[in-house]
Amino acid sequence: MANEKKKRWVMVIDPSRCIDCKACDVACKRENSLVLEGRDSYRNWISSKGIEGTYPRLKQKFEPSQCQHCSNTPCEHVCPTRATYKTRDGIVRVDYKRCILCKTCITACPYDARFEQHQFKAIDKCTFCEHRIYEGKLPACVDTCPTKVRVFGDLNDPQSEVSKLLAARHWRVLKPEVGTRPNLYYIA
Amino acid sequence: MNHTAFKERIVFTPGGKLWGVLAGFLLILGLVGLFNYLIHGVEVYxxxxxxxxxxxxxxxxxxxxxxxxxxxxxxxxxxxxxxxxxxxxxxxxxxxxxxxxxxxxxxxxxxxxxxxxxxxxxxxxxxxxxxxxxxxxxxxxxxxxxxxxxxxxxxxxxxxxxxxxxxxxxxxxxxxxxxxxxxxxxxxxxxxxxxxxxxxxxxxxxxxxxxxxxxxxxxxxxxxxxxxxxxxxxxxxxxxxxxxxxxxxxxxxxxxxxxxxxxxxxxxxxxxxxxxxxxxxxxxxxxxxxxxxxxxxxxxxxxxxxxxxxxxxxxxxxxxxxxxxxxxxxxxxxxxxxxxxxxxxxxxxxxxxSPTEIGIVLGGIGLCLLMYIAANLLFNLDDEEHPSEVESLQTNSCS
Amino acid sequence: MSVSRRTFLKGTVAGVAGLGVVPVFRHIALTQDKIPGDGPVRYVNSSCAICTNKCVFRGQVVNGVIRRLEPEPDFPKSRGMMCARGNAGATTPYDPDRLKFPLIRTGKRGEGKWKKVSWDEAFAYIAEKTNTLVKEEGGNRATIAFASSEGTYQEHYWNQFREVFGSPNSLRHPTLCLSSNIRGFQSVFGTYPNADVANSRYIILAGADRAEAFMTPDTIDMFNKSMPGRKLIYLDPRFTKTAAKADKWFPIKPGTDMAFALAMLNVIIGENLYDKAFVREHCTGFEELAAHVTQYTPEWAQGETGIEASEIRTVAREFAQTPGAVFYPGRRSSWLRDDVQTRRAIAMVNAVTGSFDRPGGLIPNISIPMKGYFYEPAWYSNPRPRLEEEDVMFLNPRDGSWIAWRDRAIKGDPYRIRGMFINKQNVIDSVPDRNKTFELFDKLDLIVTIDTMMSDTAWYSDVVLPESNYLERFDPPYGLGGIEPVIVLRQPLIAPMYDTRPCFDIVKGLAAHFEDEDGDTLDTYFSGTVEEHAEMFVSGLPGAMEMLREKGFYTDGRSAVMGEYRSGKKTVATPSKKIELYSEDFAGRGLDPMPVYRRPEEPGKGQFRFLVGRHAIHTHSMTAAFPELNWHMPENSLWINAAKAREMGIRSGDLVVAQNRSGAEVRIKAQVTEGIRPDCVYFAHGFGSLSQGKPLVYGKGATQAAILESHFEPVSGNACMHETFVEIRKA
Structure with missing residues (x-):
């Protein structure tokens, strides 16, 4: 693998397809054997402002999200023991055994993507299912999705679906003003 | 100045004892909180x-x-x-x-x-x-x-x-x-x-x-x-x-x-x-x-x-x-x-x-006070204008 | 840490209580040694049992523990997806609240006192009781009723047992579900077709909340945007997630869907927008229908439905003029008393626009032919008919009509029902009017329930038999009809964890304790093994068993060929062999030959119509206690319109009482929302459990069964779920 070209794993999300069914969340928890420890243990989520407007003129939007695997990585910067690190392909990971649970990374993350997981005695977050993607499988949230809201792939490969999507469609990222350069893209 | 006399005047007065009891009580609260935390983990926070x-x-x-x-x-x-x-x-x-x-x-x-x-x-x-x-x-x-x-x-x-x-x-x-x-x-x-x-x-x-x-x-x-x-x-x-x-x-x-x-x-x-x-x-x-x-x-x-x-x-x-x-x-x-x-x-x-968090915080304050009270017993913390090495050695021997 | 999470938590609760801090949330009930950890993954393909769709998954087994059920990408019906419920299934074998061994009640019913017994003890106990009851009823074996539900792939063994036992009283779920829909579409098209959603450019959904009530592949095809420019028109008194995704949402007045469909017919026929060639060649009764619908103008329908006439006109025109438009048939059709006719009106909108047997339209299902399950019938002298045989016009003898049957059973008319064997159905929580179900239970001397969890029904039973979990079980192949038909299989990912048995072993074991009239024990009617039956079912399909074993499903790649009805290769299975816009059959039975609109009863002052409806997190009352699904939805709440709630001084989170016209009531928290009509209230199903064997939902929220009034429509026998009016007050 060392000689292979570097990947840039990204996820492209089309929120207009999302029906808020929570399959991504449960699939993530099972794939990663996450113990349900309370309201706070989850790696991905679906944001919604709920039903907006006044009856009968209503709308509701859903926006699935998770760790943005930022290129400019605030959680990595603040971690005193380098427990949070970036892999060569840009995945932001937590090395559980180095984590001292100071929780500075939680306060540093503009996306509320990190949480304390007692099961690992460490801070936890989305890993892009790193254990799957090098076996050619998709992250759990991607493959389980009924309406295929998420597309995952290598942005360094111009032939990948994500490259084509980002070239062809208008997109946005979350909180661009904080300068984190996320690797989660939203079809606008 | 005689350090023993100092202890009598400052630490072992009724007020001084009250401070000690208060600090000890706070420390016990802290220990209870700590114990609760050690048993149950961060759920008690x-x-x-x-x-x-x-x-x-x-x-x-x-x-x-x-x-x-x-x-x-x-x-x-x-x-x-x-x-x-x-x-x-x-x-x-x-x-x-x-x-x-x-x-x-x-x-x-x-x-x-x-x-x-x-x-x-x-x-x-x-x-x-x-x-x-x-x-x-x-x-x-x-x-x-x-x-x-x-x-x-x-x-x-x-x-x-x-x-x-x-x-x-x-x-x-x-x-x-x-x-x-x-x-x-x-x-x-x-x-x-x-x-x-x-x-x-x-x-x-x-x-x-x-x-x-x-x-x-x-x-x-x-x-x-x-x-x-x-x-x-x-x-x-x-x-x-x-x-x-x-x-x-x-x-x-x-x-x-x-x-x-x-x-x-x-x-x-x-x-x-x-x-x-x-x-x-x-x-x-x-x-x-x-x-x-x-x-x-x-x-x-x-x-x-x-x-x-x-x-x-x-x-x-x-x-x-x-x-x-x-x-x-x-x-x-x-x-x-x-x-x-x-x-x-x-x-x-x-x-x-949570009560546990407050307990631990109070325990921290108690610990700080107790250490200070103990220091008053152990050391002469007064800076005199002509500090005497002999006296500070004596202080040490008091412990 | 070797201590289980639960013990750990108990300790926490006890220890922390002193400091006034009790963790709100119960840990998932996984012991630490049931966390699969890392290691090589063994894949076993099987099919899901958590809703009706039966999606095929690739089960990951790591270190002998099920880690995840990932979607099988090649399974055509679910298009390679696995929903939240399917995913949450992975932990079900490890749920500590599972039924682990047979139980016989020792205290009063519902008291929760049980003794653990062996299977043989349980069988002997049941047989002795049953035989006494049959004897007391003068040898009338119909005195024992049998309830069951689909999805186990072993229900045929249950039916076999009932038949060889000699009881006609079988009760299945369809009359709580879609039998009126089936009847309605059948009367027009001779079949209950599917919609070719994937190729449809214009879809009208009447209350079919496909973004939450998943149907494969419809849900996926509807929302994955593979059809650019498709329009979704959605009628529902609630702003559901389908409403959020629809191009148009009309908060239609409940019970007036027929008026909407008739007004569409009025416009389409009146403006000559119908498919003249199709109507001429394939339909009968058009002239009658055209004359009949002239009275149903959009202006008239506006007064009934609350939808503006101009909107109805626009939808009707767009519908007729968009190739590949379909008025979606939907499934759960148990609404009002006129449901069959409402479905017929919807079917006719499709018929006159030629939305049948063409891409994007209604497509009759096909299936892959499998061999049937044959067994020796048992012959009894003086067999008795079903209890409610007289009450319903089109009664499916295997499904029965739940409400009609229960009314008869309570009265003991024409004979008494003394015992009930229940397999998987949660009767108490799923049949409307729980008080009546309890009344029925009070008349029963023996209630035997087979389930995997302590449902409310199991909780009120005399004997509880634990069935093996669907991930521990081999179930024979099961055919799923559709546009792309498949056969699915269920095979074990892990060995059974407890002293549980699959349905076949249970009924065979039971059968050994019963005799037929000739004195032969009933187990002589059962032969072979489930595996042998499985082989036999697909023995006509070369390579099928191998593919089923490997992939969990079988398809020979066939899909419904379009145009076969249009070309005359196939004929419509109605009495006239045509699509019937006018039904002689109905006329002959004294029913309206064409749908006649009758204004539904309106809620009185201070009353709301109580609505039922699905959501994507739970399946009926089955999954509310699955820890991971419960995490997403730990309790249900009563939707009430915001303006109305303001008037009544109700705020979100307030405890309210909903009381129906017969005085039954539930207490539930209010959820004030803009997303519901002011004349309706709604809450989701699956909560308010009476069973303490489901601690996560015991006493949490409320159950619909408690306040649904018991009504049924007499054509198909379907329960009417929207005929309930409730008054709401603050508790």
Whole structure:
């Protein structure tokens, strides 16, 4: 693998397809054997402002999200023991055994993507299912999705679906003003 | 002066015993909290995913601010050679040690893996991380002031001075890095920026003055204060007042810049303090008790009355404790995701410390007080004008 | 840590209570040694049992523990997806609240006192009781009723047992579900067709909340945007997630869907927008229908439905003029008393626009032919008919009509029902009017329930038999009809964890304790093994068993060929062999030959119509206690319109009482929302459990069964779920 070209794993999300069914969340928890420890243990989520407007003129939007695997990585910067690190392909990971649970990374993350997981005695977050993607499988949230809201792939490969999507469609990222350069893209 | 007689006069008085009992009681509360935490884990804390830092962090900040402040004030005499401040040296440095130890004790129950931290801070340091610098520099700082204290007890003022300088530098660096732990966080506009590191140093000096006043009020509660100490206290009182004035000035501009034009993130956090869930803690404790009352008391008495100074200091210390709490909590009440289930109708997150968290915090205070009481038993913390090495050796033999 | 999470938590609760801090949330009930950890993954393909769709998954087994059920990408019906419920299934074998061994009740019913017994003891106990009851009823074996539900793939064994036992009283779920829909579409098209959603450019959904009530592949095809420019028109009194995704949402007045469909017919026929060639060649009764619908103008329909006439006109025109438009048939059709006719009106909108047997339209299902399950019938002298045989016009003898049957059983008319054997159905929680179900239970001397969890029904039973979990079980192949038909299989990922048995072993074991009239024990009617039956079912399909074993499903790649009805290769299975816009059959039975609109009863002052409806997190009352799904939805709440709630001084989170016209009531928290009509209230199903064997939902929220009034429509026997009016007051 060392000689292979570097990947840039990204996820492209089309929120207009999302029906808020929570399959991504449960699939993530099972794939990663996450113990349900309370309201706070989850790696991905679906944001919604709920039903907006006044009856009968209503709308509701859903926006699935998770760790943005930022290129400019605030959680990595603040971690005193380098427990949070970036892999060569840009995945932001937590090395559980180095984590001292100071929780500075939680306060540093503009996306509320990190949480304390007692099961690992460490801070936890989305890993892009790193254990799957090098076996050619998709992250759990991607493959389980009924309406295929998420597309995952290598942005360094111009032939990948994500490259084509980002070239062809208008997109946005979350909180661009904080300068984190996320690797989660939203079809606008 | 005979140290045994001192113990009789200060520690074993009814009032002194009451202090001991109070401190012991607080420590027991802390131990109960600690026990509960060790058995059940962080579930007994009310901190959560969106507000991961609670009262233990703010109390840690309070303690290390106090320690740095004491070091700063004591260094006026020992490091910068202002003669009249030398009398406060030993007592202040001793308390600087105890406050930082208490701070470490409290944060050790908050950080999930304090022992792991010791190991990985060394073998896997991240030089980009303010918290690494803060931890490391505070470690150095503690060593410096411990040695400084040792030299002081030996009466070696030259080396105590060198170590004091080292401690001063480490303390200021560590403390501004603590400010940077918050100030580096882009995600949290209300904390982000150079304000906090500077503000922390300033408020440390304020806290240092207040604690010194309290320590000497305790020391000379039952006997007449020597003239030179009285003069020093007068000077400390004036310094305290001046620093409070500057602090108020800082605070006013912090409030105004956070509210003017409603800058996103800053505004909501500031409003949580000014007119939100933390408003009592802000107006009553932080503003009134922490700054306005002590400032007014000293200003109107021109710092001439020691007891008014002490009253002002006590008021300020209580206020400053809440000031730290407000700082830590308000910065987190603004949600990163506004639709998280914990966000209330006011658009803010919520946090209130659990009994266990409060117990541990009280235990930290008890621990600090007990260490100070013990130090009064073990050491002669009075700086005399002509310190005698013989006497300090005798002091040691008392233990 | 070797201590289980639950013990750990109990300790926590006890220890922390002293400090006034009790963790709100129960940990997932996984012991630490049931966390699969890392290691090589063994894949076993099987099919889901958590809803009706039966999605095929690739089960990951790591270190002998099920880690995850990931979607099988090649399974055509679910298009390679696995929903939240399917994913949450992975932990079900490890649920500590599972039924682990047979239980016989020792205390009063519902008291929760049980003794653990062996299977043989349980069988002997049941047989002795049953035989006594049959004897007391003069040898009438119909006195024992049998309830069951689909999805186990072993229901045929249950039916076999009932038949060889000699009881006609079988009760299945369709009359709580879609039998009126089936009847309605069948009367027009001779079949209950599927909609070719994937190729449809214009879809009208009447209350079919496909974004929450998943149907494969419809849900996926509807929302994955593979058809650019498609329009979704959605009628529902609630703003559901389908409403959020629809191009148009009309908060239609409940029960007036027929008026909407008739007005569409009025416009389409009146403006000559119908498919003249198709109607001429394939339909009968058009002239009658055209004359009939002239009265149903959009202006008239506006007064009934609350939808503006101009909107109805626009939808009707767009519908008729968009190639590949379909008025979606939907499934759960148990609404009002006129449901069959409402479905017929919807079917006719499709018929006159030629939305049948063409891409994007209604497509009759096809299936892959499998061999049937044959067994020796048992012959009894004096067999008795079903209890409610007279009450329903089109009664499916295997499904029965739940409400009609229960009314008869309570009265003991024409004979008494003394015992009930229940397999998988949660009767107490799923049949409307729980008080009546309890009344029925009070008349029963023996209730035997087979389930995997302590449902409310099991809780009120005399004997509870634990079935093996669907991930521990081999179930024979099961055919799923559709546009792309498949056969699915269920095979074990892990060995059974407890003393549980699959349905076949249970009924065979039971059968050994019963005799037929000739004195032969009933187990002589059962032969072979489930595996042998499985082989036999697909023995006509070369390579099928191998593919089923490997992939969990079988397809020979066939899909419904379009145009076969249009070309005359196939004929419509109605009496006239044509699509019937006028039904002689209905006329002959004294029913309206064409749908005649009758205004539904309106809620009185202070009353709301109580609505039922699905959501994507839970399946009926089955999954509410699955820890991971419960995490997403730990309790249900009563939706009430915001303006109305303001009027009544109700705020979100307030405890309210909903009381129906017969005085039954539930207490439930209010959820004030803009997303519901002011004249309706709604809450989701699955909560308010009476069974303490489901601690996560015991006493949490409320169950629909408690306040649904019991009504049924007499054509198909379907329960009417929207005929309930409730008054709401603050508790």
């Amino acid at each position: 009310n901190v959560h995913r969106q507000v991961p830092w609670g009262i233990q962090i703010s109390t840690y900040v309070f303690f290390v601010v106090s320690s740095t402040g004491l070091c700063l004030v004591s260094s006026l005499g020992h490091v910068f050679g202002i003669k009249s401040f030398e009398v406060i040296g030993k007592r202040a440095i001793a308390m600087a040690i105890f406050t930082i130890l208490a701070g470490f004790a409290v944060i050790a129950t908050e950080i999930g893996h304090p022992l792991r931290m010791l190991v990985y801070n060394i073998i896997s340091p991240n030089l980009h991380a303010a918290i690494w610098w803060m931890g490391t520099l505070y470690g150095i700082y503690l060593v410096c002031i411990l040695i400084e204290f040792w030299f002081m007890m030996r009466g070696d003022h030259r080396f105590a001075g060198y170590l004091g300088l080292a401690g001063f530098i480490a303390g200021v660096a560590a403390h501004s890095n603590l400010g940077a732990v918050f100030g580096f966080l882009d995600a949290r506009p209300w904390w982000h920026g150079p304000f906090l590191p500077i503000y922390f140093i300033l408020s440390a000096a304020v806290t240092g003055c207040a604690i010194v006043l309290l320590l000497f009020a305790h020391r000379y509660y039952r006997e007449k204060m020597p003239r030179n100490v009285e003069e020093t206290m007068h000077a400390i009182g004036k310094l305290f007042c001046l620093l409070l004035g500057i602090l108020i000035f800082f605070e006013i501009w912090k409030v105004l810049t956070s509210i003017y034009g409603a800058p996103p993130g800053k505004y909501e956090a500031m409003m949580a303090l000014v007119a939100g869930p933390l408003s009592t803690s802000f107006w009553l404790f932080e503003v009134l008790l922490g700054m306005l009352i002590p400032f007014a008391l000293i200003l109107f008495t021109k710092a001439r009355s020691f007891s008014i100074n002490v009253l002002a200091a006590a008021s300020a210390i209580v206020g400053i404790f809440f000031m730290r709490y407000n700082l830590v909590v308000a910065g987190q009440l603004v949600p990163m995701r506004p639709d998280v289930h914990r966000v209330g109708p006011d658009g803010l997150l919520s946090y209130f410390p």
